[in-house]
Amino acid sequence: MTLDASTHGDVLVISLHGQLIVGNRQALKQRVLDDIDSGTRKVVVDFSNTGYIDSSGLGVLVSLAKRLRELGGDLRLANLNADLRTLFELTKLDSLFQIAESREQALAGF
Amino acid sequence: MVSTSALDFRVPSDLAQIESIVAQVVHRCRECRFDPRQLSLNVPVALTEAISNAMLRGNGEDVAKEVRVRAEVSEARLVIEVEDEGAGFDLDACCDDPTTPENLEREDGRGLFLMRTLMDEVVRLDGAVNVVRLTLQRR
Numbered sequence A: 001m002t003l004d005a006s007t008h009g010d011v012l013v014i015s016l017h018g019q020l021i022v023g024n025r026q027a028l029k030q031r032v033l034d035d036i037d038s039g040t041r042k043v044v045v046d047f048s049n050t051g052y053i054d055s056s057g058l059g060v061l062v063s064l065a066k067r068l069r070e071l072g073g074d075l076r077l078a079n080l081n082a083d084l085r086t087l088f089e090l091t092k093l094d095s096l097f098q099i100a101e102s103r104e105q106a107l108a109g110f
Numbered sequence B: 001m002v003s004t005s006a007l008d009f010r011v012p013s014d015l016a017q018i019e020s021i022v023a024q025v026v027h028r029c030r031e032c033r034f035d036p037r038q039l040s041l042n043v044p045v046a047l048t049e050a051i052s053n054a055m056l057r058g059n060g061e062d063v064a065k066e067v068r069v070r071a072e073v074s075e076a077r078l079v080i081e082v083e084d085e086g087a088g089f090d091l092d093a094c095c096d097d098p099t100t101p102e103n104l105e106r107e108d109g110r111g112l113f114l115m116r117t118l119m120d121e122v123v124r125l126d127g128a129v130n131v132v133r134l135t136l137q138r139r
Helices: A025-035 A055-070 A082-090 A103-108 B015-032 B034-056 B111-118
Strands: A002-008 A011-017 A044-048 A074-078 B002-012 B065-073 B077-083 B121-124 B131-137
Touching: A002 A025, A011 A025, A011 A103, A025 A044, A025 A055, A044 A055, A044 A103, A055 A074, A055 B111, A074 A103, A082 B034, A082 B111, B002 B015, B015 B034, B015 B065, B015 B077, B034 B065, B034 B077, B034 B111, B034 B131, B111 B121
Parallel strands: A011 A044, A044 A074
Antiparallel strands: A002 A011, B002 B065, B065 B077, B077 B131, B121 B131
């Protein structure tokens, strides 16, 4: 998994390329935590190029969202495929995140 | 007649090994005409959970300790056995529901839940405390 980061106003957008799983979750976590330390409070994670996520990947998203909300911000998700949506529904994490159909929709809601 | 093919991996407890094993098992399931959803969701996620659990909890992420993954694939089903070098744990003792409101914001605790949800059966192998068997019927 690799990730690209860009900023849109005050929103950090992270695009993942590959699966978000136990072996690489720390890369995403550290990248976002570093940006939080620099003042970022709004984050969108774009899953256009991700096939699946495991429980560790889900856990990192939960942890980062919790941290950002404690600081008055949020972490939102965009472009989930049907499998990813199923994972969020099975774990009921769809109730914890704002899930947008597109990056633009996620940005517009911030 | 249903033919069965087997895969057998022995790898150190290195999380970077997981994706390659998963890809090979998924490939074999694809050859056996498993449902696309099983190929893209059930098999990769459940197998990733089982192997990472063996490496992290079973072997304590000690790269000197190995994980063995055996997969038997046919046009009827996939049977995977994941073996670590740990002392084993009681699957039934790990039954916290991660979807309840009090657990929803926990970072961990979803691995076994996903394995059980995405596979037809997840059991500890009889007589072996450190082997988990996952079974998925082909759809």
